[in-house]
Amino acid sequence: SAVISQKPSRDICQRGTSLTIQCQVDSQVTMMFWYRQQPGQSLTLIATANQGSEATYESGFVIDKFPISRPNLTFSTLTVSNMSPEDSSIYLCSVVGQNNEQFFGPGTRLTVL
Amino acid sequence: AQSVSQHNHHVILSEAASLELGCNYSYGGTVNLFWYVQYPGQHLQLLLKYFSGDPLVKGIKGFEAEFIKSKFSFNLRKPSVQWSDTAEYFCAVNDPGGFKTIFGAGTRLFVKA
Known part of the structure; x- marks a missing residue:
């Protein structure tokens, strides 16, 4: 199994600012993903973080708003830029390990005032 | 495009009652199917998964699910x-090659003691 940690675990931010969320995995993984879980809703895939190339974004998500870095096979960051209250959500890092099993980090709970 | 539909948003049961949560997916090819659980205040955990083979899969905590290909369904059950x-x-569903996992809207289960 893969153990995933995220920093910060939660934050309260002011409108217009940016927050960078870090995701660290305890083993090298090819596939890393960023999801968002808005209050009372299901998980929505934001993007696939690709090592050595630009992230692949899902419909409705753009790089300017959610820039992603993936410098190596164990680490990725997601930045939520120019935040508004609508960005209040839980942001989850996820990886696919051996046997195609998907693992999720504990999430970062973001509140934007 | 892949999609996942969960039939019930909220279910309330008494202890010892039987449970069945419906799930249908839309995808033309081979899929991997999953059920995840999120306990209050905790992060997602995998309950069970189906990749191939016996369509009746058993997971943790007494849960099981049956894949019915002709109905594009993967209902979750627990006898008590x-x-x-x-x-x-x-x-949730993903395709074996892509690993991009799509989630249903979720079903909130409340069990009365």
């Missing part, structure tokens, strides 16, 4: 629920 099963349950 407990108060500790109170949680939100997510059905």
